[in-house]
Amino acid sequence: MNYHDDDLSEFEDAIETGSDELLSDDNLRLPESASVLVRLHAIRSWLARRQRETNLELGEAAWALQELMREEPQESRLRRRERLQSSRMQQSQQLQQTILLARERLRAYEEAEELLEECLTHTTLGERSLVEYYLSLENLMTNHAQDSDLEQQLSVPWNTAMADVLRRVEHVGIPQPD
Numbered sequence: 001m002n003y004h005d006d007d008l009s010e011f012e013d014a015i016e017t018g019s020d021e022l023l024s025d026d027n028l029r030l031p032e033s034a035s036v037l038v039r040l041h042a043i044r045s046w047l048a049r050r051q052r053e054t055n056l057e058l059g060e061a062a063w064a065l066q067e068l069m070r071e072e073p074q075e076s077r078l079r080r081r082e083r084l085q086s087s088r089m090q091q092s093q094q095l096q097q098t099i100l101l102a103r104e105r106l107r108a109y110e111e112a113e114e115l116l117e118e119c120l121t122h123t124t125l126g127e128r129s130l131v132e133y134y135l136s137l138e139n140l141m142t143n144h145a146q147d148s149d150l151e152q153q154l155s156v157p158w159n160t161a162m163a164d165v166l167r168r169v170e171h172v173g174i175p176q177p178d
Helices: 005-023 036-070 078-122 127-146 156-173
Strands: none
Touching: 005 036, 036 078, 036 127, 036 156, 078 127, 078 156, 127 156
16 A cells, blocks of 8 residues: 555544544543553643633634624514513623633633643653642642632632643543552
8 A cells, every 4th residue: 555645644643633532531541551641641632622622612602692793683662672682681691701711711721731831841751740730730729719819719610620620630640550
């Protein structure tokens, strides 16, 4: 069989995408013998998937809000128009809230990804890098909770996303007996 460079590149991309999908699965179970590189790749893949999903949610909500704003009620009766406007206003507020919450989660996932890269830059690759990452995440969450900015303290989506990242690191970063 004769492969062209493009065919091979597409094949390699498909394998990488497939492995990323497997490694990003929430229910991933790695064997105790899995290397640190595989564990790190599982964390990176999961963070990338979460960012894609959150970006998609953000985009869909922004699109729905834009469409809602474009719609003009074409009803002639005042009462019906008021009811529609009230409904549209409520939908608009819900979509704006969805956008705000998604942005906070996305910010948390991006911060977690940056922190992972910093930890890998400043530690030698090995079990220690995962421990350092976990401790850095905990420290970031503690500092966030102690921050004097009340708005940041009340950022439930950010805290929830970071707690999810911590659970992911525990789940795939720490070898589990088979």
